[in-house]
Amino acid sequence: MIKGIPFEHIMIFSTLLFFIGVYGFLTRKNLITILISIELILNAVNINFVAVNVYLYPEALEGHFFALFIIAIAAAEAAVAIAIFINLYRNIRSINIEKVNEMKN
Amino acid sequence: METSLNYTIWILILPFAAFVLNGLLSKRLPNQVASAISIISILIAAALSYYLAFVYFTDIGKAAETFMAIKAFDQTWLRFTESLQIKIGFLVDPISIMMLIVVTTVSSLVFIYSIGYMKGEKGYNRFFAFLSLFSFSMMGLVVATNLFQMYIFWELVGVSSFLLIGYYYDKPSAVSASKKAFIVTRFADLGFLLGILLLSYYGNSFDFLEISSDNGAAVSQMGGITFMGMSVLSWALLLVFTGGAGKSAMFPLHIWLPDAMEGPTPVSALIHAATMVVAGVYLVARMFTVYSFGAPDVLEIVAIIGAFSALFAAVIACTQFDIKRVLAFSTMSQIGYMMMALGVSGYAAEGLGFTASMFHLFTHAFFKALLFLGAGAIIHSVHTNDIREMGGLRKYLPISHITFLIACLAISGIPPFAGFFSKDEILAAAQMHGMIYFGVGYLVAGLTAFYMFRLYFMVFWNKNQPAESKVHESPSVMTIPLIILALGSIFAGFVPFGNLITTNGQVLETEFHVSLAAATVGIALVGIVVSYLFYAKPSDRPERIAKSLGGFYRTVYQKFYFDEIYLFITQRIIFGIFSAFIAWFDRNIVDGTINAIGWLTAWISSRIKGLQSGQVQQYAYVFLGGVLIIGLVFFYYWMR
Numbered sequence: 001m002i003k004g005i006p007f008e009h010i011m012i013f014s015t016l017l018f019f020i021g022v023y024g025f026l027t028r029k030n031l032i033t034i035l036i037s038i039e040l041i042l043n044a045v046n047i048n049f050v051a052v053n054v055y056l057y058p059e060a061l062e063g064h065f066f067a068l069f070i071i072a073i074a075a076a077e078a079a080v081a082i083a084i085f086i087n088l089y090r091n092i093r094s095i096n097i098e099k100v101n102e103m104k105n
Numbered sequence: 106m107e108t109s110l111n112y113t114i115w116i117l118i119l120p121f122a123a124f125v126l127n128g129l130l131s132k133r134l135p136n137q138v139a140s141a142i143s144i145i146s147i148l149i150a151a152a153l154s155y156y157l158a159f160v161y162f163t164d165i166g167k168a169a170e171t172f173m174a175i176k177a178f179d180q181t182w183l184r185f186t187e188s189l190q191i192k193i194g195f196l197v198d199p200i201s202i203m204m205l206i207v208v209t210t211v212s213s214l215v216f217i218y219s220i221g222y223m224k225g226e227k228g229y230n231r232f233f234a235f236l237s238l239f240s241f242s243m244m245g246l247v248v249a250t251n252l253f254q255m256y257i258f259w260e261l262v263g264v265s266s267f268l269l270i271g272y273y274y275d276k277p278s279a280v281s282a283s284k285k286a287f288i289v290t291r292f293a294d295l296g297f298l299l300g301i302l303l304l305s306y307y308g309n310s311f312d313f314l315e316i317s318s319d320n321g322a323a324v325s326q327m328g329g330i331t332f333m334g335m336s337v338l339s340w341a342l343l344l345v346f347t348g349g350a351g352k353s354a355m356f357p358l359h360i361w362l363p364d365a366m367e368g369p370t371p372v373s374a375l376i377h378a379a380t381m382v383v384a385g386v387y388l389v390a391r392m393f394t395v396y397s398f399g400a401p402d403v404l405e406i407v408a409i410i411g412a413f414s415a416l417f418a419a420v421i422a423c424t425q426f427d428i429k430r431v432l433a434f435s436t437m438s439q440i441g442y443m444m445m446a447l448g449v450s451g452y453a454a455e456g457l458g459f460t461a462s463m464f465h466l467f468t469h470a471f472f473k474a475l476l477f478l479g480a481g482a483i484i485h486s487v488h489t490n491d492i493r494e495m496g497g498l499r500k501y502l503p504i505s506h507i508t509f510l511i512a513c514l515a516i517s518g519i520p521p522f523a524g525f526f527s528k529d530e531i532l533a534a535a536q537m538h539g540m541i542y543f544g545v546g547y548l549v550a551g552l553t554a555f556y557m558f559r560l561y562f563m564v565f566w567n568k569n570q571p572a573e574s575k576v577h578e579s580p581s582v583m584t585i586p587l588i589i590l591a592l593g594s595i596f597a598g599f600v601p602f603g604n605l606i607t608t609n610g611q612v613l614e615t616e617f618h619v620s621l622a623a624a625t626v627g628i629a630l631v632g633i634v635v636s637y638l639f640y641a642k643p644s645d646r647p648e649r650i651a652k653s654l655g656g657f658y659r660t661v662y663q664k665f666y667f668d669e670i671y672l673f674i675t676q677r678i679i680f681g682i683f684s685a686f687i688a689w690f691d692r693n694i695v696d697g698t699i700n701a702i703g704w705l706t707a708w709i710s711s712r713i714k715g716l717q718s719g720q721v722q723q724y725a726y727v728f729l730g731g732v733l734i735i736g737l738v739f740f741y742y743w744m745r
Contacts, residue, residue: 022729
């Protein structure tokens with residue numbers, strides 16, 4: 001439909017993007033990289049929403065709306081997360097996730 | 106009731122206000138101010154009571170030749186349902202007025218006396234605060250319009266007696282005595298409470314006037330319901346009497362009374378003369394109509410217990426050497442008299458016992474307060490309670506001597522002193538009911554004269570004090586109350602009680618039985634003469650008699666080992682067997698279960714707490730693993 005790109009390709013792309021995000025989330029130690037990985041996951045979902053909407057229910061708009069909402073919320077989430085990281089850095093001079101275990105005890 | 110009786114509330118409020126003021130400000134107020142607050146409040150209450158008595162007996166009380174019961178006010182205090190309401194009120198009838206007079210008079214004199222007696226004691230202000238509370242509770246008790254109000258003030262009397270008996274709280278014996286008094290009376294009050302609940306459940310009312318109206322019709326249907334061979338009404342009244350017996354130190358529950366002597370002497374005077382112990386007699390008198398019509402069988406029990414207690418205590422009193430303990434047992438004996446008189450009494454024209462009992466309560470208050478205050482003055486002067494260490498005090502304490510003698514004559518029933526008239530009426534009532542009661546009463550009259558004069562001779566005659574003795578008379582603030590009470594002990598007997606206080610409010614014709622009077626005076630004189638022979642001069646006769654009685658004397662001296670029996674029952678049987686088992690069960694089974702649960706939780710969490718590494722990515726791995734497993738499970742089931 002979109003210039004002849006088959007649905008399967010889009011699905012494969014979003015799946016790859018999702019698991020790249022998951023992999024980054026699990027392996028990176030830098031909190032900002034982890035945040036970027038989360039954004040990858042969210043965007044993989046967004047692509048799925050939009051693609052499914054366009055290919056399966058072309059007359060509906062809910063998928064688009066969902067994608068827009070997710071983008072807005074992701075932006076807010078990123079702002080909060082970065083504020084937390086800054087405070088964290090001020091306190092422990094590091095944004096390495098393995099150092100962030102103060103609440104364990 | 107045209108005349109407003111609203112002022113009567115001040116009789117209750119003033120002592121209570123004195124208690125609150127003295128209690129809250131006890132650290133700040135100077136001693137004189139504290140005692141002045143208590144004394145002025147009780148004096149005003151006394152004046153109001155006298156005024157009330159005057160108005161009642163001359164004007165508002167009488168209607169159709171009968172003294173009516175009037176409610177000065179009756180305020181709903183707690184409202185649970187339409188039918189279950191608890192009121193606080195002020196009942197005005199002959200016996201409540203008589204009690205108000207007794208309580209306020211004796212309290213006033215005791216308060217004044219305490220200025221001298223308690224001078225320089227630690228906690229002087231606290232003492233006056235508690236005294237005010239004690240008087241307040243007793244007055245609230247006597248004017249109660251319903252059983253529940255009475256119960257509330259009944260417990261307040263118990264609490265304030267606990268506080269006052271344990272006044273010297275740094276003395277272990279005083280602490281244990283106050284605990285004993287409280288626990289024993291509280292145990293008896295359980296019976297009282299059960300009785301109230303039974304009565305109100307079947308009678309649908311707490312109100313004294315409703316319960317006893319129409320000769321107890323409201324509760325008479327309870328007579329039809331029986332439980333273990335006795336009607337429920339009888340059970341209820343028996344339980345109520347149990348409470349009264351506890352407070353009045355009747356036979357099986359008397360053990361707290363001698364120990365209550367650990368309190369300061371003015372407190373003993375107050376407990377024994379005006380408040381506390383007569384509460385039980387008053388309770389039975391207040392419910393007398395119901396007793397008389399609903400359960401004559403219980404009244405018989407009251408008479409038996411009263412008579413037995415009178416004899417029992419009189420026998421013990423003959424052997425004791427502590428001046429206050431002798432007086433304590435004499436109180437128990439006299440209260441037994443009053444109970445017996447109530448028990449043998451009938452209604453209306455046969456109501457002599459009731460009148461006699463109230464009469465004796467009235468006169469007894471004067472001479473017993475006098476005896477205790479006199480004993481206090483003696484103890485204050487010689488600093489010992491043991492009558493063997495006294496002797497020959499008549500030269501040193503002239504006022505105490507004369508007043509004490511008057512009180513002894515009054516309690517022994519020598520005319521024209523107060524005790525003669527009331528005791529004579531009691532014996533007449535007992536004679537009408539049954540010769541056994543009369544016999545016991547007659548014997549007790551002789552014993553009373555004997556042990557009172559034993560006390561008198563050993564304290565004031567017998568051997569002489571050493572010449573260098575510095576014993577001197579107490580200050581006038583202590584002797585003046587003695588003199589006033591002595592006047593009361595002389596003249597209280599001339600109050601025409603038959604015209605004022607009777608079972609149904611109508612005038613009761615009392616006859617004077619010359620032969621009976623002569624017989625009682627005779628046995629009293631015998632008692633006095635015997636004690637004169639034994640104790641007026643130092644001699645070994647009492648020793649020899651005691652020796653010849655041997656084991657019996659020792660048993661009596663140890664108060665028939667009742668304390669030991671109670672100790673055996675509580676320590677060995679209850680604590681040793683039941684409580685030990687229950688304690689074991691509690692420690693091992695109940696606590697053990699709880700501890701096991703706690704231990705198990707702690708153990709499990711200590712094992713698994715390693716999983717909480719604090720590493721977010723580890724959690725994410727676990728989460729992902731979980732999602733994968735769930736996904737695989739779903740996938741597997743969908744594919745089928």
